[in-house]
Amino acid sequence: MHTEGMPLHGIRILEAGHQWAAPIAIQFLAGMGAEVIKVESTVHPDMVRSGSYPDGVPGEGYWNRGGRFNDVNRNKRGITLDLTKPEGCALFRQLAAVSDVVAENFTPRVMANFGLDYEALRKVRGDLIMLSVTGFGHSGPWRDYAGRGSGLEATSSLTYMTGYPGEGPMKSGVPYTDIPAAYHAAFAVLAALNHRDVTGEGQWIDLAMYEIGASAMTEALLDAQWNGRVAKPRGDRHRAFAPQGCYPCAGFDEWLALSVTSEREWRALAALMGRPELAEDSRFATRAARAEHHDELDGVIAAWTKAQEPQTLMERLQGAGLSAGRVLTSKDALLDPHYRQRGTFPMVRHRPETHVGDRAQTGMPVRMSATPCHLESPAPMLGQDNAAVLGGLIGLTAPELSVLTDTGIIGDRPVATVRGAASEGKRPDRESARTYDEDYQALLGTAPPPGGKRQPGGHPGTGKGGAS
């Protein structure tokens, strides 16, 4: 990888991360030019190696074909080390000694049990920076508790705040808290690298995802504390804007998100709807009145939006100075002209032996004018760089590498089926999908269209419920 001139050129990161938070944080730093060595083991490969296979087919070497893993481990090298064996831990220590940063997201006892916690590793590398991401942090009564995914989102109160008004709490459709945790973690490592650059000192970063989640809840925390109010979910509505909501549009499951944030905008909306008299109607004339008659107003707006095409409607409303946006699905976002022009979703070419081909992925959320992220190296196959890293960086010979392979310390195949490989790989499946496109690769431009020619119109959605 050519990282000369990039912000983190020359910085080496050893990542013992799995699933989302630490891998996403480190992928961000790889996108700034850091050299990353991801450590897995053949006994416990990263469990997100299962799921989202090309065309839903696991196939030969399925553990190198999963879209979820490939999406969060771009621009990394990959090795395997069995850390439950002393030889594996010794090699990890040798690698830490030649790394600037070690990153991990195990529960607190794991790295300590391996003898690979910060206190141990700083003995082999005095100025080491270590990042530890956990559910609840390395201190406090819940330190050994496991927190992840929707359980953590609930515990950190986001679930309570999300939902339809007057109904029970609702979890989000994503592992939400991991993502802001990842970006805070990337920031923490960069701050620590800056401090090391100035003073020569390394340090340890203790990041609890629970606290990241709570940090974004200040509005509710202060209201509870000062005014004794426990905030309730507002659905799509806003405490200060009215109307605000998602309104149905023409087509299958199409919606438009709309916020009216001022009286000027309200008059503009009423005019666009061809109902200028509504702006003077006492039920809707002020923000307070609109908030009181929100259901009724929603009915009026929905009656107007439901026959309209959402993209055109968004453009019209934006043209009139309103905050309006189409509710984009993943497919819509991938095909959206704005994101296409900005290159939001990079196209990544995978290694030929995986038969994954070219796939769009989520991109770097920052764009840097002088040091753009031009790297699109695919995620590593399991154990792909064992020889290059262990031979090149710490000088193991070919016979030594053979011994490690024979004793199972390193390898390039999972010892057992990757957790969830059978069941998770099939979900979400075509039968339960909202929509499914047989020709998705042609639509995305990653493969020629069936028959070699794109059909006129270009969006032959074949999902049940009609074209999307």
Next chain:
Amino acid sequence: MTQNGGVARGALSNMRVLDLTHAIAGPYCTKLLADYGADVVKVERPGTGDMARRLGPFSGDAPDPERSGLFLYLNTNKRSVTLDLKSAEGRALALRLAADADVVVESFAPGVMASFGLSYDALRAANPAVVLVSVSNFGQTGPYRDYRATELVVEAMGGLVAVNGAPDREPLKLGLAQAPYLSGAVAAAGATGAFFARRGGGAGQHVDVAISECVTTVIRTQIVDYSYMGVVGWRRPGQVLPLHNIMPCRDGYVVPQVGNNRDWEHFVAFTGIEALQGPRYASAEGRHRFTREIEGHVQMWLLEQGKKELFHQAQEWRLPFGIVQDAGDLLRCEHLQARGFFTTQRHPVAGAVRHPGPPFRLSLTPWRAGRAPMLGEHTEEVLCGRLGLGREGVAALRRKGIV
């Protein structure tokens, strides 16, 4: 004390920041920089200041620009200078402050900085090493560059609303405003990365952070489900895996989150529910097939249990069990208290304000506890100290309404 025996300073204590941001995303970025040591000068509009001063919550629901909880949280450790950027003199002073800064962060609509004569090119002419970080809804380029947005709209355009909510109803945004915190952290990382890139005398650059793009990185599994399989999944809050739904218990809601076979064995032993024993549900396939049946058995039992007891007992069995907590639960949480998560700041007008403290801890360099500034509190200090203006000069600017 540091390893070298000096007084501990923040990790970013060598960074000088000019903060031209308002509302949440930009201020959260500069708050992170300030709390970890950067010297942040925040420019506010004379008279009204940052719009967050008008957003609540307010103590006793009494609006006051010096008592906005949101502002007080988002602007800790910053110094406030008022400057009217619509006046030529105000812009000239802003440019001089930028010439003296390492990092400038702004969150205006694209094009506004240029209209102030503060485009990246203008800043670079005054200070070739400056890093400009621009935080906006849709970014500095592209057909939606000038689109207006609220939290609901950026979550919708980032693909997050479509995956949230019930399939047969309107899609939902997440609670409160999540996207600005997400993007503020991204912007802080971008600012620090570009600042770090200058080590050894390198040049500055323009960092473009689009809030909607930050949101697209949240739906990453849905993005690859489409680019690998052509599948757009339904928004559905549960039903993905058995016992991953929110389930009511005696005094609230829980998310059992039972995953692999080991988790299942522990769960069966922990609950002691007889109907769960045996081979029918022992495999992942079986549990997936009989999800409803399992949830029926578990639901009966859960309704007799309290959420906190369940949480602690399940965690003792190493299950990643979750409980639905509200803001009051967080304020009372013994774990957050033991970690010193909340910090109390004394503000001259607002009094004591208790809010979240460090989002992460660095073992050597401290997170700074500090308060938010009053509007224009540091105008004279900064203009005199940093730009060498005299007190009479500042007084003259004040008479003209520029500060």
